[in-house]
Every structure is written in structure tokens, then in C-alpha cells.
Amino acid sequence: MAAEARRTAADRLDDDDYPAYSMGRAAELIGSTPAFLRALGEARLITPLRSEGGHRRYSRYQLRIAARARELVDQGTPIDAACRIIILEDQLEEAQRLNEQLRDRTSDSSGD
Template identity: 50%
Template sequence: MTTEGQDPLRRLDDPEYPALTMSQAADLLGVQAAFLRSLDSSGIISPHRSPGGHRRYSRRQLTLAARMRVLLDDGHPVASAEVIVGLQDELAAARADLARLRERPRRD
């Protein structure tokens, strides 16, 4: 237990928690570490840095890296893949908004 009374392992449930090293992230995604470094240098993913300067990746960042990999493997240039991912995210948000609006009671 931490001083706040919370189990420190609960942080692993947070999709933003930077839990994985670069090598762990690369192994999990089935990519070379250079792929993750290229996403970092292009500004697509900005991993957390440990006090020693090592990159740490969150689940949300790994999800983005996996989506980028699929698009790049399909032959899209990096800039196009980044735009596609952004548009997919906007569409998902719009669909979620629409679903919420449909669930609200109507005021006649």
C-alpha cells in the first residue's frame, strides 16, 4: 500500500501509465526498437522518460504504435498514416457523442 492507501499495482490499469520499457514495448508489438524511436522522433508518440532518460511506454501509446504499424505495413507514408489515425479517432468520438445523444430522453 502507498501512503495514499492505494495498491501501487492499480497504476497498471491506467492506460496512460508508462509501464513498459522500449524493449518490452517492441517485443509486445513485434517491431524493432527503431520503429518506436522513429515514432518518437517524428512526434507521433512522445514516451515518458525515466530519471535515467530511458523511454517508457503506456498502453495508450502502444495502441497508437500498433495502429500506425498496420497503416505503414499497408504502404501508407507516415504523414498519411498519422492523418488516418487522427480521422479514425475523430470518427469514434463523433459516434460516441451520437450514441450519448440518442440515449438522452427527448424533451417535447
């Protein structure tokens, strides 16, 4: 059972969605402040999970989003606008992915 627990813990290290980083560490990694991360949460761009003690915990995926927001803010974009831009970029990427899937299905079915 101990080996199984270790395997599960090791698997989490590769999981982009695992909330592995405390607020302080997350802010340090993206070169911002905890207040910036809180602002992203208030803007609903990212929603950190909470530890049993109630502390915010961030995943690598959330840190990539926060880093993108920081880039935009550093370029002079207001934080609310930066959050909206990131949301729209994400929606566009998803739409393009779905469009490509539909094209693939259409070309597969027309080739038969």
C-alpha cells in the same frame, strides 16, 4: 503505509496510461524496432513519458496506437499517412461518441 504503496503500484498495472514499458520492451511487444517507435514520436502520434534517467517509457494505450500504425505501415502505408489515418480514426470515434450522447439527451428531453 507499505500496504498503501503496494495498492498504488498494483493499481498502476491496470492503468492503460501508466508508462510501464521501456522502448526495447515496447518494440518487442508490437514486433517493431526502437527506430519505428522514435519515428512515431517524431510524427507526434505518441509522446512517451521519460523515466528519471531520461529513457522513453510507453503505456499500453500508446502500444495499441503503435501496433495500429505498424499494421498500416506493414500494408504499405507511409508512416506519416498512417499517423494521420490513426488521428482521423480517433477524431471520428470521438465525434460519434459525442453525437450519440447528444442523441441520448435529445431523446430523454423529448420524452418528458
